[in-house]
Amino acid sequence: MNPSLHRMEQVLLQVNECPSPPPSLIAGAHLGAGLGLKAEHLDDILALPTGEEVCTGGHLWFEVHTENYFVAGGPRLNYLRAIRENYDLSFHGVGGSLGYDHQSMPEHIKQVKALINEFQPTLISEHAVWSRASGAYFADLMPLPRTQDALQSLVDGVDRYQSGIGRRILIENPSNYLDFTSEMDEPQFLVEAAQRSGCGLLIDINNLYLSSKNTGIDAAQYLSQIPAELVGEIHIAGHDPDPELGQALLIDSHASPVDLPVWELLQHALTLFGHRPVLVERDANLPPFAELMNERQQAQGYLDQCRYEVASANVSLGGTR
């Protein structure tokens, strides 16, 4: 056999294998690029040919905001059941308030756990923020100061959440619009929270990009401080300039296509962390499903490239990792 052909076969063989993920990340290691699930796209999704990964070259999956399914029954749950028949799901919580006020968490967790029991999502995540205080739920992702006290409160919240649902979760870095008094930088804060609680990290590349533009941090340096083995999922999304301040203040809108700098930062993150499930988020100004799938395909392309590069490196080193 032609040696170069044999070598090519080896490369192709390796491309089709996933680099061995750390044990803690095995749950989502097979996932490729995914999309946020929107009711408007339900018919399009159900019309996709079975075994979509054959066509797309990656394992398509869908993410939902867990709290949107806090219902006793009805069509909302039914359509999620229909999707679950063919696709992996990720449950992404937005109302857990891990960072503060854990008094009403048991009731919240009870509902999350019931959904997990039924749908068996591959990934479960929440945010490193607070949203509940003084008996009210402030329905947004409120920032924590990066202090020891806040860190301990976040760790307690993650502990309670993970114990309550009986699963490991990932926590997401927030979008920052201004700096609060802090005792450590964000990578230190998140890594410490993960190490103390045993959770993983969901790195939202768009959030990181916004934070870098809004508060002047170095995104590449930020990523370099995150141990790859902690990262279980990556998010990308679109953002928009503030109506008054323009590019001086970027807003995490999820209302437009992913911007070029975010794609570039994603590629950089993949070179650092390796192949990870990547979610394309879009929550407003929803385009046709095909348009979102194109963005998803672009993300999948970067993931495939990431696998190819790892595999090629393995071949040139004469072995596998």
Place this chain on the structure above:
Amino acid sequence: MSLSPYIDAFTDYLRTGDAGGMNDYCVDATQIKRLAIYRNGFYKGCIDALAANFPVCEKSLGREYFNQFAGLYVDHYPPEIGTLVGYGEYFPYFIRDLLAELEQQGGPMLLPASLVDLARLDYAWLTSLMSAGTTQTLTADKITWLVEQGEDFTQAQVTLNASVDLLRFNPGTLNQWIGFKMNSPDVEPLQLSPEGHMNLSELAQADSSIAVDTVMFWQLNGAVQARLLSAPEVALMRVLQDDGVLEKAFDAALALDPSFDVSDVFSACLQNEILDIDLTKYNYKS
């Protein structure tokens, strides 16, 4: 630095818009205005949820008016649990009280008289849509089985399905609501004009002098159904709601109208899967 004072100051800002307490926590005081992103996000999330949960109310008022009402509601009744699904339980009554207050202040009442009822219908539709499914639906097969066991099924204890809701309101409101809901071009939108509205005292008078409609919502095959009930049907459903014995329900309907066709209505109830029965005490196995 302790977390609680920071959260208290932030919470105070979110509730009042006064960022004074946050000065100590912001590195660059010139950027404190950026806190508005969080407050706006909170209000927008809540107001969007109310618009989604009260779509007809929103259409009838127009988005601008609706947002004002909804914003006031958020001030008075912020969400208490970590989800916005079902947010707005008190919204119809908040609107009622707000209209009464405006009336008392002598302000111009350019609001649709049916607004409160439209909001009630919106919320009833939503709760029916999100209600739990059941495995205890009373079916013709189960009745046949009961009869075969020598049971008098008219004495059986039944309940209305969890998705069933009965509401009373002024005549015509349901058609108006359905018109908005279905975006029907045939239904005139509510007019926000002095000629087109009724003030609160007129509404109260109307309540006492004219008949009221009763609508029943229920969920069937993942879609919410609505039907105006006749007086005997209302009597029948109320007994089922309170007591649950079929014979008593039939008697209540017949007492109002001796010619009322009980079997027709009962068949319709079975077809629409609105009755539940617990057959475990009869050792029923499906």
